[in-house]
Amino acid sequence: MEEHFPMKKIMDDQGNLIDSSYANDIDEDLVKKLYYHMSRIRLFDRKAISLQRQGRIGTYPPFEGQEASQVGSALALDTDDWLFPTYRDHGAMLTFGSEMTRTFLYWNGRAEGCVPPEGKNIFPAAVPIATQIPHAVGAAWAEKRKGTKNIAIAYFGDGATSEGDFHEGLNFASVFQTPTILFNQNNGYAISVPIEKQMHSKTIAQKGLAYDIPSVRIDGNDVFAVYFETKKAVERARAGEGPSLIEAVTWRTGAHTTADDPSKYRPVGQGDNVVHPIERLENYMKNNDFWDETWIAKMEAELTQEVESALEAMEEYPPAKPEDLFDHVFTNPPSQLVEQKESYLDLIGRE
Amino acid sequence: MAQMTMIQAITNALQTELKNDEDVLVFGEDVGQNGGVFRATEGLQEEFGEERVFDTPLAESGIIGMAVGMSTQGVRPVPEIQFFGFVFEAMDAVSGQAARFRYRSGGRWHAPITIRSPFGGGVHTPELHADSLEGLFAQQPGLKVVIPSGPYDAKGLLIQSIRDNDPVIFLEHMKLYRSFREEVPEEEYTLELGKAETKREGKDITLIAYGAMVHAALKAAEELEEENIQAEVIDLRTIAPIDVDTIIESVKKTSRAVVIQEAQRKAGIAASIVSEIQERAILHLEAPVLRVTAPDTVYPFSEAEEIWLPNHKDIVEKAKESINF
Ligand SMILES: Cc1ncc(C[n+]2csc(CCOP(=O)(O)OP(=O)(O)O)c2C)c(N)n1
Ligand SMILES: [Mg+2]
Numbered sequence: 001m002e003e004h005f006p007m008k009k010i011m012d013d014q015g016n017l018i019d020s021s022y023a024n025d026i027d028e029d030l031v032k033k034l035y036y037h038m039s040r041i042r043l044f045d046r047k048a049i050s051l052q053r054q055g056r057i058g059t060y061p062p063f064e065g066q067e068a069s070q071v072g073s074a075l076a077l078d079t080d081d082w083l084f085p086t087y088r089d090h091g092a093m094l095t096f097g098s099e100m101t102r103t104f105l106y107w108n109g110r111a112e113g114c115v116p117p118e119g120k121n122i123f124p125a126a127v128p129i130a131t132q133i134p135h136a137v138g139a140a141w142a143e144k145r146k147g148t149k150n151i152a153i154a155y156f157g158d159g160a161t162s163e164g165d166f167h168e169g170l171n172f173a174s175v176f177q178t179p180t181i182l183f184n185q186n187n188g189y190a191i192s193v194p195i196e197k198q199m200h201s202k203t204i205a206q207k208g209l210a211y212d213i214p215s216v217r218i219d220g221n222d223v224f225a226v227y228f229e230t231k232k233a234v235e236r237a238r239a240g241e242g243p244s245l246i247e248a249v250t251w252r253t254g255a256h257t258t259a260d261d262p263s264k265y266r267p268v269g270q271g272d273n274v275v276h277p278i279e280r281l282e283n284y285m286k287n288n289d290f291w292d293e294t295w296i297a298k299m300e301a302e303l304t305q306e307v308e309s310a311l312e313a314m315e316e317y318p319p320a321k322p323e324d325l326f327d328h329v330f331t332n333p334p335s336q337l338v339e340q341k342e343s344y345l346d347l348i349g350r351e
Numbered sequence: 352m353a354q355m356t357m358i359q360a361i362t363n364a365l366q367t368e369l370k371n372d373e374d375v376l377v378f379g380e381d382v383g384q385n386g387g388v389f390r391a392t393e394g395l396q397e398e399f400g401e402e403r404v405f406d407t408p409l410a411e412s413g414i415i416g417m418a419v420g421m422s423t424q425g426v427r428p429v430p431e432i433q434f435f436g437f438v439f440e441a442m443d444a445v446s447g448q449a450a451r452f453r454y455r456s457g458g459r460w461h462a463p464i465t466i467r468s469p470f471g472g473g474v475h476t477p478e479l480h481a482d483s484l485e486g487l488f489a490q491q492p493g494l495k496v497v498i499p500s501g502p503y504d505a506k507g508l509l510i511q512s513i514r515d516n517d518p519v520i521f522l523e524h525m526k527l528y529r530s531f532r533e534e535v536p537e538e539e540y541t542l543e544l545g546k547a548e549t550k551r552e553g554k555d556i557t558l559i560a561y562g563a564m565v566h567a568a569l570k571a572a573e574e575l576e577e578e579n580i581q582a583e584v585i586d587l588r589t590i591a592p593i594d595v596d597t598i599i600e601s602v603k604k605t606s607r608a609v610v611i612q613e614a615q616r617k618a619g620i621a622a623s624i625v626s627e628i629q630e631r632a633i634l635h636l637e638a639p640v641l642r643v644t645a646p647d648t649v650y651p652f653s654e655a656e657e658i659w660l661p662n663h664k665d666i667v668e669k670a671k672e673s674i675n676f
Pocket of ligand 1: 088127128129156157158159160161187189190191256380411433434437440
């Protein structure tokens with residue numbers, strides 16, 4: 001089956017274009033935009049890890065190594081599309097328009113962190129694995145019903161493809177021909193479980209075959225492959241041609257979360273040969289005279305500033321309002337809940 | 352005897368039963384080489400091999416559904432649900448299937464499955480990992496629900512749960528995993544399911560709790576003692592079935608009771624205990640039986656956890672309300 005789903009690449013590890021048919025589509029603006037966003041989310045990610053170590057935020061799942069998959073796919077969307085991320089996709093969320101302060105808040109155990117900017121269609125990150133896949137199908141179905149051109153993208157990992165919701169979601173997308181992009185990041189592990197114990201099949205892309213969903217396997221660390229393949233799928237969806245499945249093969253550089261110890265289950269040296277997706281784009285930029293030290297320095301200063309002020313805003317964020325707990329359960333809270341709220345606020349007032 | 356944390360006592364119980372009975376199989380997400388995300392199965396794959404202790408694909412309904420099927424051939428499955436917040440994925444396999452297997456096969460088959468899972472709040476997990484969903488399972492006929500309050504109980508109850516021929520939901524409060532150590536015998540022992548333990552004797556009021564709330568109740572009892580109120584503290588140990596006899600006997604002595612649960616208030620274990628008491632002992636009561644619970648809101652993000660969870664102060668207050676009624 002593997003031979004039916006060869007891994008698509010546009011550029012190699014050294015940053016050489018190996019598929020020249022894209023040469024005209026790749027210009028300086030696009031390259032810099034991709035580089036900018038990948039650098040931005042990496043900076044956020046590294047900052048978050050160090051904050052967790054200092055006890056300034058809670059348990060945190062890093063995405064380092066997956067920047068190309070998250071940025072390439074998110075930049076292939078339009079403003080009004082829908083994004084259904086997991087807990088590891090805040091890179092894609094930030095790229096698509098989540099506020100950085102709220103992203104920090106989320107990982108500091110604040111409900112406000114789930115709330116997207118006004119008008120931005122970003123679903124709260126899925127924590128129970130694969131639950132977002134049918135959601136994305138439903139949102140896409142509703143857009144189709146309204147007659148818009150908007151599409152929905154669902155992010156999910158390799159482990160998620162074992163859940164019923166993955167298969168149900170694919171089947172529904174297929175039966176109802178919804179404009180949905182099923183975007184898989186195959187990072188080789190579901191916590192400690194390696195992909196060869198997760199599935200007997202050699203690829204994830206082949207799982208789309210059973211549902212007659214156009215499926216492709218790409219090098220998820222090649223930001224061009226991710227960007228252009230997602231764009232193709234998006235265009236097909238907008239044109240009313242239904243769902244697509246993309247398997248982006250990537251690598252989680254670090255731990256599953258800050259509470260995880262990968263040395264317990266990963267063989268020493270595994271992944272050492274993976275060229276970091278940002279380095280790969282850097283190679284491309286250097287090969288093509290897009291590497292502009294002044295621009296880089298300016299960008300880095302700007303990004304550092306952005307991350308620092310988002311962090312400051314997170315730390316100065318007003319404390320959570322206890323009444324939110326009660327006010328966001330129902331449209332109209334039943335009398336018992338109102339009573340509970342009163343005695344609760346009374347109790348807090350006394351403490 | 353050795354000093355063990357609850358997580359160590361659980362590993363020890365699993366090891367004991369894996370040794371005792373070759374039909375015992377331990378499986379779930381990350382329980383193999385990784386030893387479980389809380390390290391409950393640490394070292395077990397190494398000791399018993401991948402045939403007996405193994406990782407499954409990431410699919411809770413598959414894990415429990417497969418356990419039901421295995422039960423037809425004498426296997427004694429001990430699957431893990433990585434966090435109880437994710438048990439919804441397996442709801443049909445547990446409540447729709449495992450719980451009804453005996454009845455639906457006219458008694459021919461049964462499902463001697465022990466589903467272990469970390470639950471409860473107060474340890475600042477990311478959202479949706481912490482919750483108290485035990486009531487959903489206690490309501491299901493055919494299931495036993497066991498909740499130890501410490502290392503000694505955890506070992507004896509887990510061994511007994513594994514040996515039990517009916518499906519058992521064995522819930523391990525995350526806050527208790529490493530919060531204290533206790534003397535735990537190295538050798539095997541069992542504790543009967545459906546039997547409560549009186550943790551502290553008292554004549555003035557009965558405090559009924561389970562899981563982490565047992566410790567809040569004990570602390571409350573100490574505070575009440577300073578005001579000359581002698582509280583009796585009952586640890587239910589299993590919430591399905593409930594040891595009604597122990598409760599009623601105590602209430603007949605004290606005439607007052609407060610029932611404590613970490614879970615939200617409505618349709619809960621505490622409510623059903625209150626009913627049992629008023630149905631069986633109303634003429635012995637000097638005050639309404641009161642409850643201490645979390646409010647009926649969604650389990651909060653970790654920032655609000657501390658104020659949301661019931662604590663010993665809430666128990667002291669309710670106990671006084673009962674005494675002063
Ligand atoms: C329904 C459910 N079961 C278990 C978990 C615990 N869990 C969190 S992440 C994870 C592994 C997910 O692996 P994968 O889908 O490959 O995504 P990755 O974490 O690698 O991005 C597991 C088992 C969960 N969040 N939800
Ligand atoms: Mg993965």
